[in-house]
Amino acid sequence: MAMGLGHKIRSxxxxxxFLSRLARQSHHAKALxxxxxxxxxQDRDRLGSAYTNSVRCFALFGAGVSGLLGCATIAYSDExxxxxxxxxxxxxxxxxxxxxxxxxxxxxxxxYQQVCASCHSMSLISFRDLVGVAYTEEETKAMAAEIExxxxxxxEGEMFTRPGKLSDRFPQPYENEQAARFANGGAYPPxxxxxxxxRHNGQNYVFGLLTGYRDPPAGVSIREGLHYNPYxxxxxxxxxxxxxxxxxxxxxxxxATEAQMGKDVVTFLAWAAEPEMEERKLMGFKWxxxxxxxxxxxxxxxxxxxxxxxxxxxxLDVVN
Amino acid sequence: MDSAxxxxxxxxxxxxxxxxxxxxxxxxxxxxxxxxxxGERAVDYGVHRIWEYxxxxxxxxxxxxxGQRQSEE
Numbered sequence: 267m268a269m270g271l272g273h274k275i276r277s278x279x280x281x282x283x284f285l286s287r288l289a290r291q292s293h294h295a296k297a298l299x300x301x302x303x304x305x306x307x308q309d310r311d312r313l314g315s316a317y318t319n320s321v322r323c324f325a326l327f328g329a330g331v332s333g334l335l336g337c338a339t340i341a342y343s344d345e346x347x348x349x350x351x352x353x354x355x356x357x358x359x360x361x362x363x364x365x366x367x368x369x370x371x372x373x374x375x376x377x378y379q380q381v382c383a384s385c386h387s388m389s390l391i392s393f394r395d396l397v398g399v400a401y402t403e404e405e406t407k408a409m410a411a412e413i414e415x416x417x418x419x420x421x422e423g424e425m426f427t428r429p430g431k432l433s434d435r436f437p438q439p440y441e442n443e444q445a446a447r448f449a450n451g452g453a454y455p456p457x458x459x460x461x462x463x464x465r466h467n468g469q470n471y472v473f474g475l476l477t478g479y480r481d482p483p484a485g486v487s488i489r490e491g492l493h494y495n496p497y498x499x500x501x502x503x504x505x506x507x508x509x510x511x512x513x514x515x516x517x518x519x520x521x522a523t524e525a526q527m528g529k530d531v532v533t534f535l536a537w538a539a540e541p542e543m544e545e546r547k548l549m550g551f552k553w554x555x556x557x558x559x560x561x562x563x564x565x566x567x568x569x570x571x572x573x574x575x576x577x578x579x580x581x582l583d584v585v586n
Numbered sequence: 587m588d589s590a591x592x593x594x595x596x597x598x599x600x601x602x603x604x605x606x607x608x609x610x611x612x613x614x615x616x617x618x619x620x621x622x623x624x625g626e627r628a629v630d631y632g633v634h635r636i637w638e639y640x641x642x643x644x645x646x647x648x649x650x651x652x653g654q655r656q657s658e659e
Binding site for chain 2: 372
């Protein structure tokens with residue numbers, strides 16, 4: 267009665283191999299004798315086992331193909347609706363134990379500040395978030411002090427402006443959404459604090475979008491004020507191409523090509539959306555490792571306690 | 587289960603471990619708590635070493651121009 271784990275694995279494997287051999291030969295059945303005897307009778311009725319085997323093969327193959335096609339049609343997405351599919355780039359911070367490239371975050375912030383911040387806000391990021399990630403505290407304080415911030419009523423009840431502090435959020439280019447739309451032909455430049463999480467396949471999408479500007483194909487015309495970008499759903503985006511070679515002069519001397527700036531700014535945006543990533547990966551690796559060991563211990567302990575029941579024998583004493 | 591029936595008064599590793607740790611419950615509990623504390627320290631150390639090995643040059647401390655912003659402006 268008591269089946270050891272080894273017996274269970276063996277019988278399960280036998281059943282699986284039976285199903286796989288069903289298409290080829292029908293005389294190896296151990297687990298399902300009733301079904302196999304039926305099939306053997308059918309064999310004798312037909313021309314021979316080779317014929318039925320090939321028919322069976324065809325049937326299984328056809329079932330598999332139609333199943334696969336069924337799944338494929340569900341997963342199929344329209345390019346006009348979702349934009350051109352973006353390739354997956356090998357980000358340095360991709361992988362279960364990969365950290366951000368912090369030098370890239372610093373360069374990316376520089377690109378954001380000089381190229382993007384004129385239209386895009388990042389109102390969820392504060393200057394203090396940069397300390398220990400891309401800049402030292404002194405550098406960040408100096409950067410914050412360059413902006414003017416409107417502060418609460420003073421003792422006289424008046425609002426006043428003061429130089430920025432570490433605790434201040436990144437400055438916003440426009441007062442409100444209406445002002446942003448008015449200045450950009452009706453289009454609102456979205457806030458970039460969470461953009462890589464707010465778009466499907468965000469990091470690859472943003473990089474593809476920024477570097478993907480090209481001339482529209484023949485027959486496609488884009489109205490005045492919009493620009494063609496195949497990665498943008500619909501193909502017509504209000505933002506012009508912003509990343510051009512040499513647009514920014516990097517502090518560390520890295521050549522500022524379009525692809526380099528795209529990579530750096532997307533790394534910065536990825537950090538802005540997920541600053542906790544490094545801690546999360548460390549924690550995840552550590553606890554998955556520890557809990558796997560605990561699982562082994564728990565499995566052993568369970569089988570130890572259950573062994574008395576798994577190995578007992580029951581005797582039925584029938585009284586007539 | 588077959589291996590346990592082999593007669594061995596001076597048992598192997600598990601027997602030795604049982605004799606040292608699991609004879610008295612107080613010793614067992616102490617072992618578990620101290621083991622958890624020290625084990626966590628060891629796992630943290632190991633994971634951090636692997637992390638640093640895997641991420642050479644990408645740390646905040648590795649930024650080449652750290653501290654230079656101030657001097658320009």
